[in-house]
Amino acid sequence: MTATPPSLPTAPAAPATVEEAEAAWRAAQTLPDPEPALRSLLHPDCVIVHSAVGHLHSADEWLRYAGRLGRTSQVDTFEVTVRRFGSTAVVSCLQEMRVAFVPELTPFVIQAAVTRVWVESPSDGWQLSHLQMARRMPPG
Template sequence: MTNSSTISPAGGDATVELAEAAWLEATTATEPDAMRRLMHPECVVVHAPVGRIDGVEAFLGHTARLGRITAVQAYDVTVQRFDRMAIVSCLQEMGIAFLPDLTPFVVQAAATRVWLRSRAGWRLAHMQLARRQPPG
């Protein structure tokens, strides 16, 4: 997998789809800066089975303690575009290596991401991940 900095959501012609691709790629990076670069400084993330509500640094810290995300895929992606904002809704599947020697555990979530466009490009302003049970 390539480094997330190779997909840049900044710039005049960048699309929210490029920002989404960069986000999914950044979630598998080993350093938190890949995600941090894509997040608005006031971003709020609603996540985890117990319903945590975190800002940027708390979310990145939680993610680092969780285990390495080895793969992520988004399905049934819907994009709603507004003036300088876009809302992306999808089903997301992540492989998380809670322990290095074990097969990654598959976690599914319904995800909603709110992106804001600024001079710096698209930045994640809000994300909600609602865990779901895998079918079967």
């Protein structure tokens, strides 16, 4: 009997469509270690504008920042619009994330109006080149 060697983790396939890229982006955020999957979707020159104080981060800076926040357990998007311009696509949506800033407490809900700009490359599929997240205050 021959033992089958354990399979090595493979890099995620390059997203062939903007919709696949969006789904991969949401799914990656909820992984126990999201950094490798998120990095594979980020264009090297990506700019991310986020947080209530308006951080302006490169891909590496944002990944370090996001890694310190706590585990994201859920990401939902609403009112999604996709506009394609050749090899560029602009996705706008309302987004709701549940983030466990303190692991033993109920996750905190963050709502944001979000714009993601994706660019298509023949070798890397769709990659995120710009992300703008503007937090929304809960109604009431």
